[in-house]
Amino acid sequence: MFKQFIGWKFILVTIAVAIIAATIWFVSNLSAKIQDEERKKVATWVEAYRELLKSGSDANLNLATEIVTTNTTIPLIQTDAAGNIVDSRNLDTTKISQNPTLLQEQLLSFKRQHPPFIIEIDAKNKVYNYVYYGDSLILKQIKYYPYIQLLVVALFIGAVLFGLSSTNRATQNLVWVGLAKETAHQLGTPLSSIEAWLEILRENEANVPFVNELTKDVDRLKLITDRFSKIGSVPKLEQKDIIRQIEDMAAYIRRRAPQKVQIGVHTAETELPVMISAPLFDWVIENLLKNALDSMEGKGNIDITIENHPAVVTVDIADTGKGISKMNLDKIFRPGFSTKKRGWGLGLSLAKRIIEDYHKGRLSVKNSELNKGTTFRIILRK
Known part of the structure; x- marks a missing residue:
């Protein structure tokens, strides 16, 4: 079982996962480094702002002014002790003017992202401002x-x-x-x-x-030849009584089935015209009935239920055979897949193609349970 997974698909998926993990790890480290650098820049900006407030020497003042004015990437919001916004930098002033609440929303976002820096405005009266900052566009x-x-x-x-x-x-x-x-x-x-x-x-x-x-027997072989010849070409659909078609095919299989197998057709309708290709549709029904016979191993029931709905007709073919394992449910319609020792694995694949490609309907497994049976459902548009 393990060997089935050691293939080129598994190797490709493993390589892809490794590349994804390495990329996320590298970018996370890079983001952390840039985030640390931006915090240092904000700290330098705050120190320069403090120097401006102290109004020291001209040299220090010029340097502080240059540091304060050169920050054009990191968004900042300055508030007083009461939380009122007194200044902001590097934010979209156009959007803020159109939506006054946007500045408050940005402030709340900055508070969640990083702790604030404190600026002493008046040491004597203990007046302080707070500087909040967010990630730069490059970091985002x-x-x-x-x-x-x-x-x-x-x-x-x-x-x-x-x-x-x-x-x-x-x-x-x-x-x-x-x-x-x-x-x-x-x-x-x-x-x-x-x-x-x-x-x-x-x-x-x-x-x-x-x-x-x-x-x-020759006529039967001619019918089979006709069916094969229609594969690959667009068949001509004709209005046929689907109940009669299914009953005829059920009678044909019934004559060839073991005596302990009962095949019944159930419907509330007396006639149900549907556009089908009769030879190809018969082939589908025959194939499903033969599969049901094979799964029952000589005894059991096959019930064909035909129901008329406003837009579609459904045909359910239920048997009391050995059922289909969940592992095989997704494989049974694949060309070449077969659980039979001598099966080619073409029957269900061709049946699905006939119903879905030629009749624009649907063929699927309605339900299946091991040792209890399987129900196939055909849906045809009226």
């Missing part, structure tokens, strides 16, 4: 940069994976379509030959009984 950009980068990378990876998935799905479709058409082509030649031999055998009246039985 650095903090949010890794998350924006990760979002862009995630979107890019998602787009690439979606493209690869679509390409892979299209390639698989081409393979299955080519296989189906080639199968139909290969069956056509021997069928024509068998039909000719049957006509010769029919000339002898003694051969008529078994010739008639052989003719039924």
Whole structure:
């Protein structure tokens, strides 16, 4: 089980997680260093402001003035002891003039971010002001940069994976379509030959009984060939009574099912016309019924419930077989996946393609429980 995870996908995910962790760690350290530098700058600004208030020597005054005026990046708000704003710097004055409450909101934000610096205005009367500051624009950009980068990378990876998935799905479709058409082509030649031999055998009246039985099998093979030939091309949808279609197919499977298997069709309607391709739709029903038979191992019930809704028709095919494990529920419609020893894993994949691509409906597992059974649901638009 562990070996399944040691693949290129797991390695790529591990590398991606490592890069993300390293990026966040590096940016966090860088942000902390810049934040510390900005605090030192604010402390220097506060000291220079104090020098201006003392009005000392001209040299000190000029130096203090230069320090105070050169801070153009770190936003500051100065308040008195009562919390009234007396000064602000490096804030968007246009937005503040349009929204007077914005300055108070910024002050509350600064109080949450950093502790204030205290400026002594009047030592004798113990008058103090408080300087609050916030992060500079550069620091904010650095903090949010890794998350924006990760979002862009995630979107890019998602787009690439979606493209690869679509390409892979299209390639698989081409393979299955080519296989189906080639199968139909290969069956056509021997069928024509068998039909000719049957006509010769029919000339002898003694051969008529078994010739008639052989003719039924040939007709069945012709129907299968016709189904394969329609894969890959857009089928012509015709209005058919879906109840009659399902009852005919149920009767066909019933004749070939073990005696201990009961197949029932349940509906409150007498007739229900729906636009379908009859040969392909019959193929879907036949495939689902045969899968149900295989899962029951010779005994049990298969119940087909047809319901008429305002916009759609639903067909539920429920069996009392061995069910599908949760691990396999997401895999059963994948081409090539099969739990049978001799299965090709094409039946459910083609059935889903027929219902969803050709009939614009939906085929899904309504519910399944191990050792109790499975219910497949078909939804067709009316």
